[in-house]
Amino acid sequence: MTMTSPTIDLTMLADPALRADPYPLLRQMREASPLPLIDGLLVVTGRHRDCSAVLRHPHASSERYRSALTAPNLEISTLSFLSLDPPDHTRLRRLVSSAFTPRVVTALRPRITEIVDSLFRRVAEQGRMDVIDDLAYPLPVQIISELLGVPAEDHERLRAWSAQLARGLDPQFTDPDPERVAVAEGARTEFNRYFSTLIAQRRTHPREDLLSLLVHAESEGDKLNEEELLATCVLLLVAGHETTTNLIANAVLALLRHPDQLDALRARPDLVDGCTEETLRYDPPVQMTTRAARGTLPVGEVEVPDGGIAVLLIAAANRDPDVFDEPDRFDITRKPGGHLAFAAGIHFCLGAGLARLESAVALDAFAQRIVAPRLLEPVEYKANINLRGPARLDVTFDAIRSL
Numbered sequence: 001m002t003m004t005s006p007t008i009d010l011t012m013l014a015d016p017a018l019r020a021d022p023y024p025l026l027r028q029m030r031e032a033s034p035l036p037l038i039d040g041l042l043v044v045t046g047r048h049r050d051c052s053a054v055l056r057h058p059h060a061s062s063e064r065y066r067s068a069l070t071a072p073n074l075e076i077s078t079l080s081f082l083s084l085d086p087p088d089h090t091r092l093r094r095l096v097s098s099a100f101t102p103r104v105v106t107a108l109r110p111r112i113t114e115i116v117d118s119l120f121r122r123v124a125e126q127g128r129m130d131v132i133d134d135l136a137y138p139l140p141v142q143i144i145s146e147l148l149g150v151p152a153e154d155h156e157r158l159r160a161w162s163a164q165l166a167r168g169l170d171p172q173f174t175d176p177d178p179e180r181v182a183v184a185e186g187a188r189t190e191f192n193r194y195f196s197t198l199i200a201q202r203r204t205h206p207r208e209d210l211l212s213l214l215v216h217a218e219s220e221g222d223k224l225n226e227e228e229l230l231a232t233c234v235l236l237l238v239a240g241h242e243t244t245t246n247l248i249a250n251a252v253l254a255l256l257r258h259p260d261q262l263d264a265l266r267a268r269p270d271l272v273d274g275c276t277e278e279t280l281r282y283d284p285p286v287q288m289t290t291r292a293a294r295g296t297l298p299v300g301e302v303e304v305p306d307g308g309i310a311v312l313l314i315a316a317a318n319r320d321p322d323v324f325d326e327p328d329r330f331d332i333t334r335k336p337g338g339h340l341a342f343a344a345g346i347h348f349c350l351g352a353g354l355a356r357l358e359s360a361v362a363l364d365a366f367a368q369r370i371v372a373p374r375l376l377e378p379v380e381y382k383a384n385i386n387l388r389g390p391a392r393l394d395v396t397f398d399a400i401r402s403l
Helices: 009-012 024-032 048-056 088-100 102-107 109-123 129-136 137-150 152-167 178-204 210-219 226-239 244-258 259-267 270-284 352-369
Strands: 035-037 042-045 128-130 287-293 297-299 302-304 311-314 390-392 395-397
Touching: 009 024, 024 042, 035 270, 042 048, 042 152, 042 302, 048 311, 088 128, 088 210, 088 226, 109 129, 109 137, 109 352, 128 129, 129 137, 129 244, 129 352, 129 390, 137 152, 137 226, 137 244, 137 352, 152 178, 152 226, 178 210, 178 226, 178 311, 210 226, 226 244, 226 352, 244 270, 244 352, 244 390, 259 270, 259 352, 270 352
Parallel strands: 042 311
Antiparallel strands: 035 042, 128 395, 287 311, 297 302
């Protein structure tokens, strides 16, 4: 791919050496933004004002597969509502939204607390834990699985498919790997087979779960066809835990590397929501997204022509000094608001409330109950570029306090 900037190479984002800290490169990209590539058909920006404006612009389409380019595959499916515009997006999102209202999410707090307590009890006598396997992964996957109606015995079976699919969501322009794409498509196929079986079961034996609600909506003629139903199930399961796993892990890592912030959270448990918001800004679990231009789409002083693609470097925008003071500093007392970790506009993350609650409960328990936690370096990161988080996060401790 031909670059218009002689100093910035977008493919550097795929460099494994940058996995632990991509932010210096993202800063350079933000400062050079907007970057027009491929004769202006692809425009990259890391400026907060540009990203925010594009996410809300009426010419910014989520139907990337209609682009004149082969769009960077950053979403889960061309059929999921993440990759659709109104009216289809509105219809599908409306069907799912009842499971994520503030009232429903708030009612989940006791269950989330119960799961966190059980996870801590499992490792209490070991004196060490892998924050990923022992907390950050099992908590959100159990909650979203229970909401959907996925049996507990299938959680590990789905984990490998989810990781393979998440890896396939990385931008193609940074790592053109046909094998990776094939693995991701294979995982999608396995997910579809799995959910096809569950859907068939719910048609004859409905339960009190989200999957039954979606199947019932389809049966009442709400135009949710089989492909849409499958894509929605995969989206909810994968997006419902992959990003929250990274959010919790990134937050724990930031606290351990900034012990003054961990001390502040211990002293003031009311800062836990601020800790979640600061992590979303400082080290967001989703690093970038894209929009296709349906009509001319302005990106700062550059315009993406009809059919082109805008690449929005959310992680760079969240550290824009024009919006955030001392943006490279992790500060859980920072005034919340302004970050784009959950996107904006009509595609603002449907599960944001649930992710925030799961993170808050997990981080509060970690700060208040783990005695003298110590991070074991180096931290091993996932190969993912877009869905960023550690693959392992080993911590030793003196004890875990009881509830």
